[in-house]
Amino acid sequence: MSQSLQTVPYVDLKKYAGKWYEIAAFPQWFQKGCYCSTAEYTLTDKGFVIVENNCNKNSINGKQSNIKGKAFVEENSGNAKLKVQFFWPFKAKYWIIDLADDYSYAVIGHPKRKYLWILSRTPTMDDAIYQQIISRIKEKGFDISKIKMTKQQLKKA
Incomplete structure (x- = not known):
């Protein structure tokens, strides 16, 4: 793929902060056996974002597993390009390539297109919106x- 990957022009990190549910993703070794995956972003006054990823291991009701890291915004990227670090000194590119106007969903990609996550503020996503994404x-x-759909635990009504 020769075309360079475009990010969204601007991300308001205050609106982006908070909890996201993984709707679908490219399966990754570090998420093997994960169900009900979520990501939480917390802004710091130190210029980076705390990233906490959670999932249930091996089943919807499995033992909770989590990992904390830091995300650093790339300068002059409109906050759309971040580098996420879970293990020092490794940093991974985390590019926001699609984002709802109301911040109800986001799509994260990698410039080499080896990573992809579709995130939503809710555990489910309207199918029409999903198909457009x-x-x-x-x-x-x-x-x-x-792309593989992520199993999320749905609360009983």
């Missing part, structure tokens, strides 16, 4: 056949 991801050059 998938269509835009495909236009950006991602292999949509690699």
Whole structure:
């Protein structure tokens, strides 16, 4: 894929902060056996963002597993390009490539298109919105056949 990956023009980190549910993703070794995956972003006054990823291991009701890291905003990226660090000294590119106007969903990608996460503020996403996101991801050059839906625990009404 020769075209460079475009991010959204600007991210308001105050609006982006908070809890997100993983709707779908490219499976990654470090998320093996994860169900009900969530990510929480907390702004600090030190110029970085605390990232806490949680999931239940091996089943929806499995033991909770979590990892904390830091995200650093790349200068002049409109806050859309971050570098996330869970293990020093390694930093991974975390680019926000799609974002709802109301911050109800976000899509995170990697410039080499090896990582992809579709996140939502709720554990489920309207299928029409999901299909529109998938269509835009495909236009950006991602292999949509690699996307796997994430099982989320749905609260009984």
